Amino acid sequence: MLIDVHCHLNLYLVPEEIISEAQQIGVEKIIAVAMSAVSQKRIMDLSERFKAVYPALGIHPQEVQENKNIYKELDEIIDFITIHSDKLCAIGEIGIDHYFVKDNTLWPLQEKIFKTMLGLAQKFNLPVNLHVKGAEKEVFEILPTYNLPNINIHWYSGPQDLVKIGLDRGYFFSITPAIEYSPPVKKTVELCAPTNLLLESDGPVRYHNQTGTPSMIPYVLKKLSEIKNIPKNDLKDQILENTKKIFNKIF
Ligand SMILES: [Zn+2]
Structure with missing residues (x-):
């Protein structure tokens, strides 16, 4: 089973097509992550309509520049997450971004939202x-101040020494189709133990000229098995075990 x-x-314009394409190629479960206030509701709707879809709710760090009203909407989002907490498999996508969010006057709000989301994860015992991106050090400093069941770092391309610290702390690193062309992503894979790898599409983000979809997951697995020099099926089993460990609520 791939996830x-x-x-x-x-x-996506037609999510049902994306889900059925993924299932045909062996990707049986998809964790749908939220970004904005609007997406929280859409993610819950999708998870209610499709058995293969598991919801994660949270506020993306770029929301501080995408939505000037995010500060005002925060309480409502916290309520929405709280009401749905028993249906969630994780809090996400959350974090800090100093790479795409260059305006440092927005950083204090970004950090406040991130810490609020971490507080919810701790409260509801969710990974x-x-x-x-661009704030790896800051995030790695904040994380130990919360008591979280598990941590998934998505699309990591930051300093290599932090990967080692993350591994020591038991973090999981999810790898995107950017493994095809990105040297920092490849470096993350090289540094990661097989026991700490996960697979993700981050769709519909674009990879070169292709829209990312969950159907790319078997390709990501193939690339990982080449880089790690581990037979594909062995690595697939290991990654399934890893996924069960961190996202136990989707099984
Ligand atoms: Zn994402």
């Missing part, structure tokens, strides 16, 4: 799905 642990399923 896409990070997909923005609400952003987190993290975006750490």
Whole structure:
């Protein structure tokens, strides 16, 4: 069984096609991660309509520049997450981003939202799905101050020494189709133990000229098995075990 642990399923025009394509190729479960206030509701709707879809709710770190009203909407989002907490498999996509969000006057709000989301994860004993682009050090400093069941760092391309720290702390690193062309992603895979790897599409983000979809997961697995020099089926079993460990609520 293959699982896409990070997909923005609400952003596809026809999500049912994306889900059925994925299932035909062996991707049986998809974790749909939220970004905005609007996406929280769409993600819950999708998870109610499709058995293969498991919801994660949270506020993406880029929301501080996408939505000038995010501060005002925060309480409502916290209520929505609280009401649905028993249906969630994770809090995500959350984090800090100092790479795409260059305006540092937005950073304090970004950090406040991130810490609020971590507080919810701790309260409901849920793992987190993290975006750490350009703020890897900051996020790694904050994480030990919370008591979280498990941590998934998504699309990691930051400093290599932090990967080692993450592994020591038992974090899981999910790998995207960017493994095809991105040297930092390849480096993350090289540094990661097989016991700490997960698979994700981050769809519908674009990879070169192709829209990302959960159907790319078997390809990501193939690339990982080549880089790690582990037979594909062995690695597939290991990654399934890893996924069960962190996202036990989807099984
Ligand atoms: Zn994402």
